[in-house]
Amino acid sequence: MELELFRQDLIQTSTCAAGTMAVMPLTEEKKTQKVAAGDLSGVIQCFSVKKGDFQVAFKTLPSKENKVTSLVLGKGKTQRDKIFLAAGSQIKGVNKKGKEFFRFNTQLTETIRRVDIFEKNIWSAGEYVHNHFIEGRDKALYLCPDRINDATVVPLAGPTELWPVLACQDRYVRVLRGSAVCYEAPTPAAPVSLQYVPESHDPQHRFPQAKEVLYGTDVGTLVQLLLEPEAARQGFTLPNPKKQGAVATVYSGIDFTKTGMNNIVVGREDGGVEVLDLEEAGQLTSVYSVKLTESINALDGGFVTGLLAQEFVLHSFSGKIISYAPPGGGLLAPPPEAPSRGPLGLRKAAPPPAAPLPGAEEEERRASYARQIERLRQEISALRQEIEAERTRFQARGGDTAQLAMSAPFTVQDKCKLEADEACYVLTIESAVPIFTVAIQSNAVLQMLDVPTNVAILSRSPPDESNGNLTLATYRCQDSTNRLAVKFKVREGRPSSLSAFVIPAISPKACLVVRHTIKPLCLHSRITAMDADRPTNELLITGSFSAGDVHGWITGVLHDLPPSLPPGQDGATYYFTNSLLGTQLMIKYRAGEARFLSDLVSTLGILHEHCMREATNAKQRVTVSFNPSAQSLQHSVALVWPQLEKQRTLKKTYMMLEGLQELRMQDGDVSYLSPEYRSVLDRADKIRQEYKEQPQHLDHLVALIKDLYLDFCKLTGVATPKTRIPALDQLLLDPGSSLEDLMEFLTGQRGVWALDPGRGVEPEAEEEAPSGGGSQGSRWPLGQATVREAEREV
């Protein structure tokens, strides 16, 4: 079933943080619901829509110190129409008239990202700390091992007994009781948004006692979690096959589809909005979707523009508040040509809403749209005049354009994330104003990849090594673009940094720079457990360091780690996987000892190098011992091999393609060719495309195996056999060589080394002979084809 919803643009705030908009509850009189919103310029406003007219209940003045970072309604019985907001470390209460009736300074050092109020209880979630205050006094404190992405409170133990639930970056949803974790539920990806849904989606009423929370993840999936006081149960999951953006906000309070269960509205970071319907079988289907150009920061719903139907309301990053109403609801205006007043100025009896005239609503809606457009146009021209006036005043003052540019409320929201499936990074930049250009600078070689949804034109500048810029590029946006995704591949090994200079398209022109560091093991992502069967190498560092020292070292190498060691713990264990090769890494450390296990030697090599440097800088004595496993070398080479072979074959087929195509052109009918070659011809465009997309991929893999070999030699204490590297190169690039050949080369060398280092060169010569033969073999079928061609020419 497809839903039809109509968009209405309500008001415009400044750029906003996530979760700073709420729809006030219905009052007893027949009135539309008010909407309260805060933004990053410090303004709080509350407005309502009555018969198409906008009425502002109150609007505060902007203030730089009071950037609103969270805005909620009170949960206590008498508090439901009170607005509570967090600005910095302050929590304030504002009544529906705009009067501040409550102010509480938490003395916290972190910015409060989410606040919840129930009667005298206040819960606040900062970056890492979650606090509970009662009547302004500390009641409980919980220090989270990783970043808190979102938080809420759920009446788990009774209607007045609210327990905090946190969505944490380390892939857990944690339920707190007092200062302690009651239990934690692992999540498939980092949860970024969390919503408590009082009317749970449990069609079969299997768990009547459970409380439902929905969480959205940074990989764009949505998961239902049924919480009970002792444990959580995972319910349905919304997969994300189209790779849409992270789920930034969730709302479920309106039953658009009239199925008896509220629909779920999902707002994404890439501007996607979807209305989902839960079927009996527990399947989620999308009944409505729309795509905005900016991220959705908050969702709510109610009777906002009309009393006939409920609608959902969203707050976008740049501050647009937009509602989507079903047919029958939303803004409707009487059509202009039919005056709604009778001859005596009396109102005509309104037609009963149950049976509207067919087409009447359409007319009304059309009129309403005309009116909305007219209103916007008027507002725009009023704004233009104001700007004109400001401009004259500004010039009369002898305006300082630099200062003007600096005072522009130019905010950029950005994120740099590893795309684990493709082993590449995506930097997304979102700006409140249209972007003209984003200029990228990095001191590492970045391989820029195409993003299909981007309309921006990439232009690479030649690398400027004298200034340390190995990557320089610009993305020029056309039309009005507020979002840009930059996708790139980068090699592991060296720490590097990336700066993006965002230049807006409209004046005043200020340029904002966003910087990200790329850590040496940048392609590693956290996992929760490790496959224990793989042969592993072990790197053991011992010395008189503390656990915190080691934590400091490894945070310099790996992403996805909490910035400091969880308090009260003397050591930790983390697992990672290399997204390009699928190899694993385990880190286990405590004071005086750090143990690194990986099936890939290179990873340990990088860690070793980095830790040694850090330890030397800190003037700490450490002892390193390395326990290599020859099998692991083979194992990791075997892991890379299929990819290498694929790339080599691709290169080979690509080279062959031209010849085959000429054959086809000459003969028309190529049915005499072997099926293999015919399939090459059929896949011609795909092969070309693939080859064009990854010309460096093969080199990348070859370099990787070489690094692996060199690392292995280095860590096993063998002097680098420089002379053997060209032979290895050849072996790797030759499409005829097999995994066995390579293994023989890698391990055979080791054997020879152990016996007599002087003879290390000899097996190399032998190695080349079979590989040469292999390549001839592969060339033969093509030669055969040429002969045939010549025959046919006669």
Place this chain on the structure above:
Amino acid sequence: MLVPAFQLHLNEKIQRAQATIGRFDGKVPALACATVGGKVFLHQPHQQAGGPDNQIAYLNINKQISAVVSGRLLSSKDVLLVGTSANLQAYDVELNRDLFYKDVQDGVNAALVGPYASFDQQLAIVGGNCSIQGYSADGSEVFWTVTGDNVAALAFCDVDQDGRNELLVGSDDFDVRIFAGEDVVAEVPEADTFVALAAVVGPRFGYALVNGTIGLYDRLDRVWRVKSKHSVCAIASYDLDGDGLPELISGWSNGRMEVRRADTGEVVYRDHLSCPVAAILRADYRNDGLEQVVVCGVEGEVRGYLPLDLEAAGPGAASEADFSEQQALLAELAQRKQELAYELASYANSRAQAKEAPPERGSVIPPDTRVDSYIAVNREAGTCDLVLRTSNEQAVIRGVVVFGEQIFEQESLFVYPRNPDMQLAVPLKPLKDVAVVLMIKVLVGGRTASLFHVFELEIELPKFSLYAAVEKGAFAEPESNVQFSVSERIPRLCAWLESRFNLKAPPAGRADTLEAYFLCLRDKAPLLVRATPVEGRVQVTLATDSMDMAGELVGDLAAYLGLGDLASTAHFPGAMRAFKEVLDQVDAHNVTRLRMNADMADASNALKSLIIRAEDARILGAMGPMRKYYRQLADMNRDLIVEHDKRATNHAALLEALREVNQMIQRAARLRVGGPKGRVVALCRAAIKANNMAALFKIIRDGDGPV
């Protein structure tokens, strides 16, 4: 929303830009497209006989096809023209016979048919390697001229609105040349190789480039352009929205088809094919009296679009579209409003800050900061540097983004110094001599800032900016030169030098003579410009060893002085010696080609007999001889392949040499302007046809001569 009027799937691949629709029997339309394997297929939907299976017929060309067009070469019906790399075939489909078959040495890169210039009949115009030929219906060459590089796209358009078609030629040197008859009346430089050109309406024409740009010119002025990261495959024009003005329709490699307004470039409609677009044609393919836009995809998908008829659309459909349009408008207005609010907020914030006690100057640069820019020649690096400098110590340049056409490998250059300073030099190395406007964004801020002020500058890079002025006697005067006389005053010429070259001081010219020395930083070639008054006129000498350079200067000077005609004497001994060698090569390659062809024929015969013998032996069960014959066959095959390689190399060399010849004619022509220019081309062609090489050299030198 644009809905196709019809949709077909032909299950035949269609080569890019090689499709045409014609009424080959004079009555019903048929679609002819080049497909794979050197074949042309004809789709004849109106052919009744044979049923639906028989709608597709094939023509075997057996060579790689490079162009397929059709047109009314005959008065009663359309003729199909098929071009390959070496010949042009005019084919009468109905009678299944060739109208003519011509060897075209320069190849057929692009072709079109239509009335042109003063010719009273329709011509088939063919663009090849640096040359353009026109053939009449009997296959005789009635028109020949040269252009700067390989022809990539052709179109007719009445650019000057005189009622006669001009020929637009887009060539691989990134120029559109507009020919009226044999003369180039104008040149328009663009940023990349051309994909297609298309007349839109009146003097307007659209263009498409390899780098994904499409745009529209009104006469010689660009009205708009847009760039996409996809590559454009075809363009055409048609009034699809029914507003009386044709739109520019473009087809893209990702299957997208876009209809854009001719005046603004705004997108009116979009549609998506399942495969890359191969061609966009205009024809009454349904044969019902209404012209359609027919879009062909490379996989054989064909869609026809009719212009939007507002009356015909049902009311329901219209209102449906209406709402989405209104919602889109609403979204756009909301966006606009937000942008204005942003600007207003900046003013408000700034005022608020001004009121507060002295604002923190940490990241804010002093209010009177300016950024000055100039272009300096950097002789050591061989570049001309764009030097940017702030007027204040506190304000440093963090980075510069420069956008400019044709001077960078891609469209922009980003410079990011390790240690930001007040001054920054952006090295520019224009790949060719062209005047470009650089759009510069300078990021200026305090030394530790993370928010920067963007200074926007525009600066025009002079056409010959990569030439450094040097002292007299810094190099020996080049032995080659071109001389001509103009009735102008010396100061005017000085002014020309100043505007075109990057001069620090005005050229050292006394009132009576002008002498200026330059060094091209690209290839370190010297250039001397000398002007001396002779009998009330000014004798100008441009001394350089490069004919291209001289031609560029002559053309630019003539345009600056507004000269319609200019004859000159060219003295290029070095270039002539090289040209002599090229001509010798052409002869040599031609001889080799003939000889090798004979050898090849012999070898083929021997091969044939060997196969018969080998197969005979096989049938007779004589395995020994069979093996012997096949071995011989394999040997001979190997020899043949070797021979073929040689032949191919020879052919490539021949083509290259012929290209050189055409380019030399073009270079010689460019040393003249107007009438004398056309005359050089015509005379050179005549000399080559008559194989009169001595005359050819004389024509190149004097611009005139007997043939």
